[in-house]
Amino acid sequence: MLISSSHDNDFSLMWRLWFLGLASALGLSAQVIVLQNARLIDGNGGAPLEAATVVMADGKIRDIGPSSRVKTPEAAQVVDLSGKTIMPGIINLHGHVGMVKGLSQDMANYTRENAEAQLKMYAMYGVTSTTSMGTDDDLIVEIRDEQRRGKVNGARVFTALQGFTSIGGYPTQAPGVKGVAQEVATSAQARAWVNRLADKGADVAKMWVDSHHESFKKLGPTVYSAIIEQAHKRDLLTFAHLYELSDAKGLVKAGLDVIAHSIRDEEVDDELINLLKKNNVTYVATLSREKSTFIYADSPAWLDDPFFRKGVDAATLEALKTPLKATQAKDPERDINIKGLAIAMKNIKKLSDAGVRIGFGSDTGPPARFSGYFEHWEMELMVEAGLTPMQVIQAASQTNSEALRVAKEFGTLEKGKAADLVVLNQNPLDDILNTHDIHSVYLAGQKIE
Ligand SMILES: [Zn+2]
Structure with missing residues (x-):
């Protein structure tokens, strides 16, 4: 129901109701x-x-x-x-809500209390809106709709509910999320499941297109094209998790709205740049997500920064400093992750200079990717990549509100x-x-x- 320019009137009405509800619910009119x-x-x-x-x-x-x-x-x-x-207020175009407690990821953690605590955490750090990208319990729709009726309980949330992947594809093997992603085999199934998502009230259709270094079969062009086409018929935005340049090109040609991670296998080229500009696609780098895959091995100084510590309990901090440090130090993918980040840093600067729409997103919410603090770290890394602070702030407000098609009311x-x-x-x-x-x-x- 969000999102289509052909439904602008309904859409504005919905937000007007949100504000009116807010005023009356809280006695704020005065x-x-x-x-x-x-x-x-x-x-x-x-x-x-x-x-x-x-x-x-x-x-x-x-x-x-x-x-x-x-x-x-x-x-x-x-x-x-x-x-x-x-x-x-910062708008985060790539987050996850509700499934993590401490460093443990499990859908059993997905309670109203946990989801609302994380939305509150975002808000305390100045992140006033976030998306939740494909790992949600349907409960999130209730929480979101209460927000839209006027309850202020943390960052405003936009949800993809459950994202799409191939049968047994990434990230179905990740801890605690088995069965969350919709493992889709055919275009007909994809279209039916997009309809189901839209009927349940999703704002976005999210898909994972990633072999994770040849470990999994990827969602192919026939199926992802069907997802994108059907999502647009149902006024849903489309976001993709991806890794490779060739997949980015295929997805953008199929009509994708938002690239939700950096291209990390090679430097972006003119063909992609032209496609992104022609189709007005928003590119989100999630640099902090890339860096989080190896930085704990190096005991980053910010672990003792009070601004980080205020969002992390003592047991979690200890888990970062010792067991996670050890795990990351011997991670067989460590070198590839370091290389991937370097390519990602180069690519965002190149795309920004070429005039591509640069959005802002962190991929916070999964273990060791801290909602709130990491959005600030993401801004820092974007500046390190060569963007100006003004460009980064514009990405997190104007560009992201446009990407979510809520710019008339937010951003x-x-x-x-x-x-x-x-x-x-x-x-x-x-x-x-x-x-x-x-x-x-x-x-x-x-x-x-
Ligand atoms: Zn994500």
Whole structure:
């Protein structure tokens, strides 16, 4: 039901109901919060506005602009933010919710309590929207729909419910997720299962197209083309997990909307660049996901960073520092993972310079990929790859809201859009690590505590 430009009217109505529901559920109609005198990065990529004021009411931005122009309504709660910077709430285009506790991945962990705790964790770190990419229990639709009726309980979630793979394909052998991915053999089956997903209320159809270094049979072009075509008939976006350049080309030719991982087998070429631009495809790098596959062997300094520690319990931290460190140090895929990251870093810079739409996503949620902290690490790695902090912020707000086709209501900080924003004590354009220095987070105009 999300998402189609042919259904714009229904779509806006749905979001209007969301905001109205929010206001009445929380008695917010009278509460107006005004953020004054902050530097404003609105997500559109232009120069920041110094001394800006944001008026938030009923979950939305009622007014925004220079403090000299924007009037403060009477009886509003005024917050002076002199010296601070406001940026859009981060939208994560590749995440997973609910299936992990500590470092253990199991669908038995998938409870309302666990899913909501993870959405809350995202929000505390300034990630105000996330997707959940193909490993969900149907329960997520209930949680999402409650959010859309006005409950503010953490990052807004968009779901792929259960993703598609080949029979016995990746990632069916990963711990704890056997039976979650829909193992599909024929186009007819693919179409029927896409219909089932759409009927259950998915926002996205996700597919895995990955042999995992020749270990598994991949979903082939006939079946993935059927998934994409049927998904579009049912107004679902299509996202693919992939690894190889040749698969990226095939999927984009078949109409794919979002590439949800870096191409890691070789450098991208002009043919792919032209296809991505022609089809307006969004490319998401998940660099932190790649680095997480080997970095624990090197005892990264951030394990002791309070900004990381606030989201991790002591037992999990110990598991990262000792057993996972040992496992990664002797991982037979270690060298290939290191090489894959280097190719991924080169590719995102090349694609960005060529004018391809660069989105933002981390693939957080699976074990040792920490919701919240890793989105900040992803931003850091994108800057390390050669993007500017402004490009990264724009990817995580404007581009991602466009990729999800919710840009009329979310993403950039503009009058009439959702009041989802992060206040930073220091300017992230000076140093992307300044996103760690969070003053406050507002989701639907409410301060996340
Ligand atoms: Zn993923």
